[in-house]
Amino acid sequence: MVKPIIEARDVVKTFGTIQAVDHVSFEVYPGEIFAFLGPNGAGKSTTIKMLTTMLRPTSGKLLLNGHDVAKDQAAARKSFGIVFQDPALEEELTAYENMLFHAVLYGVPKGQHTTRIEELMKLVDLWERRDSLVRTYSGGMRRRLEIARGLLHHPQILFLDEPTLGLDTQTRNVLWNYVNKLNKEEGMTIFFTTHYLDEAEQVAERIAIIDHGKIVAEGTTKQLTAKTKTKSLEKAYLKLTGEGIRDEISEDFDGLNVRSALRNQRLRG
């Protein structure tokens, strides 16, 4: 039997009184493309943050490539790469310098620095603007640069946290084609979140849907539609998570956001 490359066992994460992730368990196998779906504030980003060693779980176990992310962080970090949901670029460096910084810090072999940076910057159409400071970039350009940067080193597992948020259709296509290629050619495991269900339907082999911190369904698109007796993933998703719009305040249980939200609550009494 193949051992899972990502494994969550009964994971809980609480921020004060808020339970962001509530006894979540799932497994992702090597070479899979796995989509993690859920409404705003469902616990997607918190789960990714725990998997990528940015947050520590309150209880439960998370294994990446067999390494416990809470105990053996350094080894776990060697296994993955990530495209963050929120901006994580250095504004006072040029786009090229941001790429170079990443290449060195993430251990891209020295001989491949220039070729890979050029290839990826051309892929997202930023090569011409490589020497501009990121400070001068527009929102869309920054997003593209982040994606190019995330694809620069070739880890065993790639996390993509809402990578296509705010991207135009062209760039979305480019991104998924490239990700598919990495998956096919290098057997890279892909774990992504998105709000675009068509994307999940097309790209993902397996899908988990999380709501209110709990996994409510898991399986292929076919299994999910069969289970909910619906015609499309979108219909299945809405049936599972309800039609109501979620509270904006709880969007993304970002450690900082939650702490300041709690503080504001306390101030308001």
Place this chain on the structure above:
Amino acid sequence: MDEIYILWWRQMKRYLRTRSRIFGSIGQPILFLLALGYGLGAVFERAGQGDYLQFLVPGIILQTLLFSGVFWGIQILFDKRFGFLKEMLVAPVPRVKVLLGNALGGTTISIIQAVVVFIVAAAFGFRPENWSMLPVAFLIIVVLSLTLASFGAGLASMVDDFQGFQAINNFLIFPLFFLSSALYPLSNVPDVLRILASINPLSYAVDALRYTMIHQTHFGLGLDLAVIGSALVVSVLFAVNRFNRIQI
């Protein structure tokens, strides 16, 4: 090694590209030097304490290192708020290395600023007692900047917002500076001040600088170096401990 270099390189690029920061951080100590040096010089001399500018320069160098190191810590806070810290923290590099690369950047910046302040002081008439002791003074400056940059990094890792950092600055850094022997000699001050200054590690740092630059000492160089060495160890452990705990 490459990783540490690239972290340092990014700090330096950032520093050199934000001119306002360069002028701001050098301007403040120079203002102190001129306003206090010239403003209080005559009184100091009449009280039989000698040349105040000579006495003041080591204190101002320490001020440069202290504020530069602690304000450099804000960089970590910036990185936390604007996301770049994530990029560094999830890298397949031990966190200690991430901290070290960044702190070496902060240390280099502090040293550059201290040297600039020293040159400006020399232009205004400061003369070291014994030029051959200057390399020793420089070594002490290097150790102090690493200590204070680590201290700043540790503090910044603990707070989540700029208000928190401001509070630390007002209630910890300013008192530490003013209650040290940076600005006045401890020989004739009231007991309360003397006791406070004697438990303040910064006093020993100034004292060591004063010994190597103008051959004056209150505590003796041996004790100074012992305190500086311990402060280095404590600050580095503090920074590593706090930095390892950052969650974002």
